[in-house]
Amino acid sequence: MIFRLGDFHFPDDPARLYPDTPGRPWVLEVGFGDGRFWPHFAPTFPVTPNYLGVELSGVSLLKAHRRLSAAGLGSGILTKLPADVLVREVIPHGALDVIVVNFPDPWPKDEHTDHRLLRVPFFQLAASRLKPGGAILLTTDHDEYFEFAVQQAHASGVMSVQTGEPPAAALETKYALKWRDLGLDVNHARFTPTAHAPVPHGDVRPYPEDEPTVPHAVLTLPDTFTPTDFDKVTIRMPQSTTTIILLDLYGSLRRDGWVTLAHVIEGELTQEVLIGITGREDGTHLVRLAKFGGPIITPGVKAAVGAVTQWLESLGAVVKHRGY
Incomplete structure (x- = not known):
């Protein structure tokens, strides 16, 4: 198997x-x-x-x-x-x-x-x-x-x-x-x-079925938000081996919104994850880790959702809720 x-x-x-x-x-x-x-x-x-x-x-x-x-x-x-x-x-x-x-x-x-x-x-x-x-x-x-x-x-x-x-x-x-x-x-x-060092397991878990626990944020985008140009964003987390690279931004084909491709490097573990920016009925947008590819939720993946949120804030978005 x-x-x-x-x-x-x-x-x-x-x-x-x-x-x-x-x-x-x-x-x-x-x-x-x-x-x-x-x-x-x-x-x-x-x-x-x-x-x-x-x-x-x-x-x-x-x-x-x-x-x-x-x-x-x-x-x-x-x-x-x-x-x-x-x-x-x-x-x-x-x-x-x-x-x-x-x-x-x-x-x-x-x-x-x-x-x-x-x-x-x-x-x-x-x-x-x-x-x-x-x-x-x-x-x-x-x-x-x-x-x-x-x-x-x-x-x-x-x-x-x-x-x-x-x-x-x-x-x-x-x-x-x-x-x-x-x-x-x-x-x-x-x-x-000859002895056993107390090496704990890390803060790692699979993508949960319970949606509220998926790393996410809710925010309001500015009326002028039109991300036609996207430059790669690299973030190195302080006091850790984690690096987050936001590689690209794609327009969603099914609904109002976009999808960000993020490369998350945590020591020896590397994951490529998708983070959606999806419009909601009340006019806000939901930033959330996508289930595609079966991502493992690690501290670095949570930080990647935060990185997308911070990037949107730098463009004028107002965050109403953070869940990461």
Whole structure:
């Protein structure tokens, strides 16, 4: 199965995700590529675990979905998301048995090390989401990244490190086969939590069915309001990693009003959302997050509704109500 972010709950219940096998071990694979690892790794368990795979490549997502379905593993869940967003927002505390990271992007340039997955914050986050006795399994061909990950695990204060041979299944992945053909070795480590950092879930929720809770504002537009020209607006929220870019404005085809396309960047999570500016019978206009695309309501998305409202205020609109 392929899930969008909006298909999850925050956090989610394994019994909801896997209603037929709620009590089985839960394995998360980060960066599953074309899906070669899981068909080899799943049979090493007494019963097939519940599987959740996360990947950034849409092409890989489709390839892996076909491969797992052909192998009779179609009950696993695949999603296209940043790994830390998925682990932080979707995974309950103490729910995972194993996190597998095979051949992650090493981001080899010095100025890019902050993009690496296996750093102190992720180890602390993962420790809070793993069951007692659970582990992160890392296999990589990149020596420097391996040493970096081991150092970061020790620095996290919540992980012990055991090096050794990788699972045989890790040597069947696309990159493992490439390096094996070249006669090169790989590194493997098992990171086991020794403590649990209290990493909470964030302020994230799906688009609600209850309309009053959707971020919105009610305002009166000036009589001279004719937005024929629109310049891109970029807003960087103070003391946060959130950036909001209002990209474009479109006239509505169905009713009096417009639709704004907003690009919302919150750390590793990026969403494109539509914010409607819709005329009402009393002459006011409603500024509201649209349901199209299944947006996730985050602090940044709320701020995007506020940014559209502030832009309209700068053009002479008078706000009567704010609900964001």
